[in-house]
Every structure is written in structure tokens, then in C-alpha cells.
Amino acid sequence: METLLAFVIGGLYATSFYLMLRRSIVKLVLGLMIFSQAVNLLIFTTARLTRGNTPIIPEGAAAPLEPFADPLPQALILTAIVIAFGVLAFSLALMRRAHAGLGTDDLDKLQEGEQ
Amino acid sequence: MKSALIFPILIPVLTAAACLLSGPNRTVQRAISMTGAALLFLAGIWLLREVHTAGIIVVQLGNWPAPFGITLVADYLAAVMVAVSGFVGFAVAIFALADVDAGRERFGFHPLYHVLLMGVCGAFLTGDLFNLFVWIEVMLMASFVLLALGGERAQIEGAVKYLTLNFIASGLFLTAIGIIYGATGTLNIADLAVRLRDESTAVPLAAAMLLLGAFGIKAGLFPLFFWLPASYHTPPVAVSAVFAGLLTKVGVYALIRVFTLIFTGMPEITHPLLIWLSVLTMITGVLGAAAQYEIRRVLSFHIISQIGYMTLGLGFFTVAAIGASVFYIIHHIIVKTNLFLIAGAIRYARGTNELKQLGGLYRDYPWLGVLFLIPALSLGGVPPLSGFFAKLALITAGLSLAQWVAVTVALAVGLLTLFSMTKIWAEAFWKAEPADAPPHPKKAVPVLMLIPICTMATVTVLIGIFPSVLLDFSNAAAAQIMNPQLYIDAVLRPTP
Numbered sequence: 001m002e003t004l005l006a007f008v009i010g011g012l013y014a015t016s017f018y019l020m021l022r023r024s025i026v027k028l029v030l031g032l033m034i035f036s037q038a039v040n041l042l043i044f045t046t047a048r049l050t051r052g053n054t055p056i057i058p059e060g061a062a063a064p065l066e067p068f069a070d071p072l073p074q075a076l077i078l079t080a081i082v083i084a085f086g087v088l089a090f091s092l093a094l095m096r097r098a099h100a101g102l103g104t105d106d107l108d109k110l111q112e113g114e115q
Numbered sequence: 116m117k118s119a120l121i122f123p124i125l126i127p128v129l130t131a132a133a134c135l136l137s138g139p140n141r142t143v144q145r146a147i148s149m150t151g152a153a154l155l156f157l158a159g160i161w162l163l164r165e166v167h168t169a170g171i172i173v174v175q176l177g178n179w180p181a182p183f184g185i186t187l188v189a190d191y192l193a194a195v196m197v198a199v200s201g202f203v204g205f206a207v208a209i210f211a212l213a214d215v216d217a218g219r220e221r222f223g224f225h226p227l228y229h230v231l232l233m234g235v236c237g238a239f240l241t242g243d244l245f246n247l248f249v250w251i252e253v254m255l256m257a258s259f260v261l262l263a264l265g266g267e268r269a270q271i272e273g274a275v276k277y278l279t280l281n282f283i284a285s286g287l288f289l290t291a292i293g294i295i296y297g298a299t300g301t302l303n304i305a306d307l308a309v310r311l312r313d314e315s316t317a318v319p320l321a322a323a324m325l326l327l328g329a330f331g332i333k334a335g336l337f338p339l340f341f342w343l344p345a346s347y348h349t350p351p352v353a354v355s356a357v358f359a360g361l362l363t364k365v366g367v368y369a370l371i372r373v374f375t376l377i378f379t380g381m382p383e384i385t386h387p388l389l390i391w392l393s394v395l396t397m398i399t400g401v402l403g404a405a406a407q408y409e410i411r412r413v414l415s416f417h418i419i420s421q422i423g424y425m426t427l428g429l430g431f432f433t434v435a436a437i438g439a440s441v442f443y444i445i446h447h448i449i450v451k452t453n454l455f456l457i458a459g460a461i462r463y464a465r466g467t468n469e470l471k472q473l474g475g476l477y478r479d480y481p482w483l484g485v486l487f488l489i490p491a492l493s494l495g496g497v498p499p500l501s502g503f504f505a506k507l508a509l510i511t512a513g514l515s516l517a518q519w520v521a522v523t524v525a526l527a528v529g530l531l532t533l534f535s536m537t538k539i540w541a542e543a544f545w546k547a548e549p550a551d552a553p554p555h556p557k558k559a560v561p562v563l564m565l566i567p568i569c570t571m572a573t574v575t576v577l578i579g580i581f582p583s584v585l586l587d588f589s590n591a592a593a594a595q596i597m598n599p600q601l602y603i604d605a606v607l608r609p610t611p
Contacts, residue, residue: 020279032282039289046297073296076245080289083252087285090259091278098275101268110272 005045012038025095025105032091036084040077047073119165120174120187120240122158123197126151127233134226141220145212148225152201152208155232159194159201166194171595171605173242181606182303186242188606191592192441196239196368199445202574203360203452204232206567210456211353213563214463219264219351227264231257231357238365242606244295244302247369248288251333255281258362261354262346273346280342284332291325294318305606308376308599315380323378323385327370334366336426337396340419344403347418348411348468352459355411359418360452364444367425371440374429375596382432389430394524397423401531410458410468410543413535414451417494420528421447424509427521431512438593439508442585446493446501446578453490453571457483460560460568461543466553470539475548479557484544489572491540493579495533501578501585508586 012034019031052067102109130151137143166172166189176185189197208228215224234254241247259281263274296302298318299310311319332339343363347355370389378385400420407413425447428440460483461476462468477484493500506529513522578585595601 020283025275028279032279035283035286039286039293042290043293043296046293070300073293076292076296079245079249083249083256083285086256087252087259087278087282090256091282094259094263094271094274094278097263097266097271101271107275110275 001049002045005041005049009038009041009045012041023107025099025107028107029088029091029095033088036080036088040080040084043073043077043080047071117172117174119158119162120172120189123155123162123201123236123240124187124233126155126158127229127236130154131226131229131233134229135223139221141217144220144225148208148228149212151229152205152232155236156198156201156205159198159236162189163194163198165189166191171601173605181242182301182306185246186303186305186606187240188242188305188602189240190602190605191588191595192368192371193239195441195445195588195592196364197236199448200232200235200239200361203357203448204228206570207353207357207360207452207456210356210459210564210567211351213561214353214459215351216265222264224261224264227257227261228357231261235361235365239368242304244292244304244307247304248285248292251288251365251369252285254362254365255285258358262350262358264354265350267349270349273349276342277346280332280339284329284339287325287332288329291322291329294325295322298322303606304372304376305603308603309607311377311380312599313380319378320381320384323373323381326373326378327385327388330366330369330373331392332366333363334370334426335363335396335419335422336366336392337399337419337423340396340400340422343419344407344412344415347415348409352411352455352462356452356455356459359414359455360448363418363422364425364448367422367429367440367444370426371429371437371596375432375437376599376602379599386430386432389426390518390521391430393423393427393430394521395423396420396426397524397528401528401535404535405531405538408470408542410461410470410473410539411455413470413539414454414458417532417535418451420532421451421494423528424506424525427525428509428512430521431516431518433512433516434590434593434597435515436509436512436593437596438586438590439505439512441589441592442508443505445585445589446505446575449571449574449578450490450493450502453568453575454487454494456564456568456571457487457490460564463564464555464558464560466555470542472549472552473543474546474552475544477544480560483560484540486568486572487540487544489575491536492533493575495536496529497533499579499582501575501582503579504582504586508589 016031016035019027047070050067050069053065055064055068055071057064133147134144171190174187234250237250241250259278263270335343397420400416404413404416425440425443428436493502496502496506510522510525
């Protein structure tokens with residue numbers, strides 16, 4: 001299962017970079033979205049995909065019952081999702097403004113920084 | 116007093132909250148913002164004093180012992196970075212009173228500014244890789260909005276590039292975090308140092324390269340620096356000054372942390388790579404600046420070339436070289452912020468920063484010319500200003516390692532920097548005003564702009580007159596950094 005997911009994640013990274021390298025603003029946003037999902041999946045996979053018990057320590061024991069998946073990466077992903085969500089929401093608004101200013105979704109038309 | 120560690124984060128967040136809650140009243144927001152910035156400066160000084168007397172300070176939030184809880188650590192490097200950030204934050208906050216327009220203030224300039232400072236201080240103080248990511252994101256979120264706030268076309272287009280590149284950098288950082296956690300099961304920096312220091316296998320190397328990519332983008336290292344000159348000249352001057360002073364230094368700080376604490380098992384791969392990247396960064400930055408004719412764009416390219424000096428010290432990887440890097444960072448934060456503020460004063464006086472449309476400033480504002488020359492010559496490394504001692508320390512360190520190429524490049528780039536500064540001087544201050552210059556009434560530069568500029572120029576001169584104070588401190592900081600056992604012991608075996 002981990003091997004399969006590794007290929008899926010690799011495919012997502014490749015897709016996202018391909019999209020970001022296109023000239024279109026819409027594809028850039030899509031690329032950013034897929035990139036953040038790919039990173040989250042990668043962290044998820046590092047928790048080892050184990051089916052089993054909840055990682056809660058039963059009363060009187062010192063460790064959760066085996067087998068269990070490491071819950072920490074899932075907490076990390078939650079944080080990462082929230083952050084990526086905020087940035088992406090902002091980027092959508094920003095790209096919309098950029099598009100309105102440019103009148104086209106061609107990124108090559110962005111000014112080269114001259115005022 | 117361990118609580119000294121909490122205040123540099125607590126003060127900006129409370130200030131930002133108070134600004135948000137105080138409503139749209141400009142005067143109230145300004146008062147709160149100034150108070151917060153002043154308190155942050157004092158908190159930074161206090162933290163520096165505490166670290167100086169008590170050594171490395173560690174706080175385990177919620178009393179969960181490391182490596183399980185969230186750890187805050189302040190050693191010399193972190194404390195001095197917080198103190199300098201507090202100083203710059205305070206100075207730019209004063210400048211912003213005269214520079215930022217009412218519309219931007221109404222739409223949240225002050226709270227965003229303090230969130231930015233909180234992110235910067237948090238990134239310096241955290242002892243955990245994932246928290247470093249979160250703090251950098253806090254800083255970036257505020258910087259995205261500050262960059263785009265106002266919605267001028269150039270700002271929006273600069274912000275698109277800035278956001279995209281920084282988002283990718285954050286993704287790479289997170290990828291590295293995933294790989295490191297998968298390999299070691301911990302993200303506490305001190306714990307990672309214990310586990311990975313002497314590793315020379317493929318997994319830490321891959322993680323190290325991903326982090327080099329991520330922090331390299333944020334610091335503006337070759338070859339991924341082009342987002343910086345594409346965006347830093349677009350927002351109000353107060354915003355670009357604080358960006359120029361602090362944001363890239365967070366990237367450099369993170370590089371110093373991970374490449375002195377965690378990834379030291381493969382010095383034959385990582386550190387020559389850092390040296391070469393630094394050399395290329397210095398060259399491309401300074402050559403890029405030579406082609407520019409907008410003051411803030413010239414200065415933006417010089418940020419890049421100066422970043423090369425800081426990481427060069429890290430690449431040399433000796434106590435003297437890291438000490439030179441620390442000195443360089445402190446010197447550069449103050450000088451570069453000041454140069455941006457002076458660009459702001461020029462913009463205020465003449466309504467433009469285009470060198471081709473400027474001229475005759477020396478006739479109208481002679482003292483502004485003097486104030487410009489202090490940081491400009493310091494940046495170029497003219498004795499006896501702060502930049503001279505920074506470059507001297509770095510080049511001495513390089514010579515003792517027989518790094519001839521890097522030393523030659525560092526010297527040549529210093530000369531070219533001086534060339535760029537004289538270009539600004541000659542074009543903006545010295546030559547006669549061109550006939551097609553935009554019309555401008557002759558007006559005095561506001562005192563609120565002059566106070567921070569004069570203060571920072573004074574600090575630059577003082578560092579130049581008493582360099583040994585800062586040199587001794589930087590070397591002490593470097594000695595601490597190069598003895599990671601101190602950091603590890605402080606975090607993992609806290610004395611109650």
C-alpha cells in the first residue's frame with residue numbers, strides 16, 4: 001500500500017509542477033492546490049498505513065494496543081491543511097485581481113517589475 | 116527568568132489583537148502599534164540580557180518535556196536576532212506613521228505588521244522543525260497581505276510571484292519535514308541533532324537538500340532569488356524596508372540552524388555546495404543590481420548579493436566564519452533597512468524612485484545625502500563603518516581556509532557594491548535634475564521619517580567605531596553554535 005501511495009504522491013508532485021510551469025494563471029492555482037495535497041499525502045504516508053486500534057492508551061496501560069498508526073503526522077497534516085487553505089484562499093483572490101488587471105490569464109504578460 | 120522567552124511572541128500577538136479590536140480609528144491604532152513595537156524592542160533587549168547572564172534559555176510549553184512538547188529556545192544567535200528585529204520593527208513602525216496612507220491603515224496595516232513581527236520572532240525562538248514551519252507561515256501570511264494591501268497593479272503582480280515561489284518553498288519544507296519524521300520519528304531540533312548529526316546516509320542527505328532548497332528560496336539564494344527583486348519595490352516603503360531587513364534573514368537563520376545542528380554528518384557534500392551557491396548568489400545579485408535604474412530594485416538585488424556573504428560564512432564552517440556571518444547579518448539588517456527608508460524619503464521628496472528622473476537632491480536636501488552615504492558606504496565595506504568589519508572578518512576567515520576563489524569573489528563583489536552605491540549617489544543626488552522630471556513641490560522630509568533614519572545611521576557608525584563589542588559577541592555566538600552539545604543539553608536535559 002505504501003508503495004502504491006508513493007507512486008501516487010510522485011505523480012501528484014509531477015502534475016503540480018507541470019501545471020505551475022504552464023503560462024496560465026488558472027493552471028498555476030490548480031498546481032499550487034495539487035502540490036499542497038501531495039505534500040499532505042506524503043506526511044500521511046510517513047505515519048505508516050497501519051490498520052488497527054485507536055492510538056489511545058487504555059486505562060492502566062503504558063502504551064496503546066498494537067497495531068496502531070502514529071497519530072502525530074495526522075495532527076501535522078491538519079495544521080498544514082489549515083495553513084494551505086488560508087494561503088490558497090488568499091491566492092485565489094489575488095489571482096482574480098491579477099487577472100482583472102491583466103485582462104488575460106497569460107502569466108507571461110506580468111510586468112517585469114517595471115513601474 | 117525564563118519568561119523573557121515568551122514576551123517577544125506574546126507582545127506582537129496582543130498588539131495585533133488590540134489593533135484589530137480598536138476599530139477603524141487611526142489615532143488609537145497608531146498609539147497601540149507604537150506601544151507594541153516599543154515593548155517588543157524592550158523585550159528583545161531583555162531577552163538578550165537574560166541569555167547573556169544565564170546562557171541558553173529553554174521553555175517547554177505546557178511543561179511537556181522535550182522532545183514531546185513544544186520547545187522554545189534562545190541562544191545568543193536567536194536572542195540577538197530577536198533584539199535586532201525588535202529594533203528594526205520599532206524604527207520602521209515610526210517611519211510607517213509618515214509613510215503608510217490612511218486607506219492601508221484602515222484595512223489593517225498595523226495588525227498585519229505586528230503579526231509579521233510575531234512570525235519573525237517565533238521563527239527565531241522555536242526549537243522544533245514543524246513549529247518553525249508554522250512560524251514562517253504566520254510571517255508569510257502577513258507578508259502576502261502587506262505586499263498586496265493597497266491593490267496597485269504592480270503590487271498585485273509582484274505578489275503573484277512572491278506568493279507562488281514562497282508557497283513552493285513551504286511545500287518543499289513540509290516535504291522535508293515529512294521525510295525527516297518518517298525516518299526518525301521526531302521533529303524537535305535538538306533531538307534530531309542527536310539522531311542525525313553523524314549520519315551520512317541517503318535519507319538525511321535528501322532531507323538536507325530539500326531544506327536547502329526551501330530555505331534557499333526564502334533567503335534569496337542563487338538560483339531561486341528572482342521573486343525578491345520582482346516584488347520588494349512594489350509595496351509602501353515601510354513594508355519593503357521591514358521585508359528587506361528581516362524576511363530573508365529568517366531563511367539564513369534557518370539555514371544556519373539546520374546546517375550547524377542537524378546536517379553536519381556530510382560536510383564534504385553540504386558545505387562546499389553552500390560555498391558555491393553563496394559565490395554564485397553574490398555574483399548574480401551584484402550584476403543584477405548594475406543593470407537596474409530604480410533605487411529599490413537596485414537595493415533588492417543587493418540584498419541577494421549580501422545574502423551570499425552570510426551563507427558563505429556558513430559554508431566555511433569554522434567558528435571565525437560563522438561569527439563573521441552573525442556579524443554580517445546584524446550589520447546588514449540595520450544598513451539595508453536604513454537604505455530602504457532613505458529610498459522612501461527620496462520618494463516622498465520627489466515622488467519617484469527612478470534614477471533617470473531624479474537629480475539635484477544634494478542641492479535641495481544635503482543632509483539626506485550624508486545620511487544616505489553612511490549606510491551606502493557601509494554596505495560597500497568602506498572603513499570605518501560596520502560593513503568593513505563584517506567583510507574583514509569573513510575574508511580573514513576565508514583566507515585562513517585558503518578559499519581563494521570565494522575570497523576573491525567576495526572582494527570583487529564588495530567593489531561592485533560600492534559602484535552601485537555611487538551610481539545611486541551620482542544619479543539621484545549629484546547630477547542636475549533632468550528636464551523631464553515629474554513636477555514636485557519642494558517640501559521638507561517629515562521628522563517621523565528622519566528619526567528612524569538618523570537612529571540607524573548612528574548605530575551603523577557606532578558599530579564602526581566600537582567593532583570589537585559586536586565582534587566579541589558574534590564570536591561568542593558562533594562558539595555556542597559550533598558546540599551543538601550545549602544546545603542539545605539545554606533542550607533535552609533541562610535543569611529544573
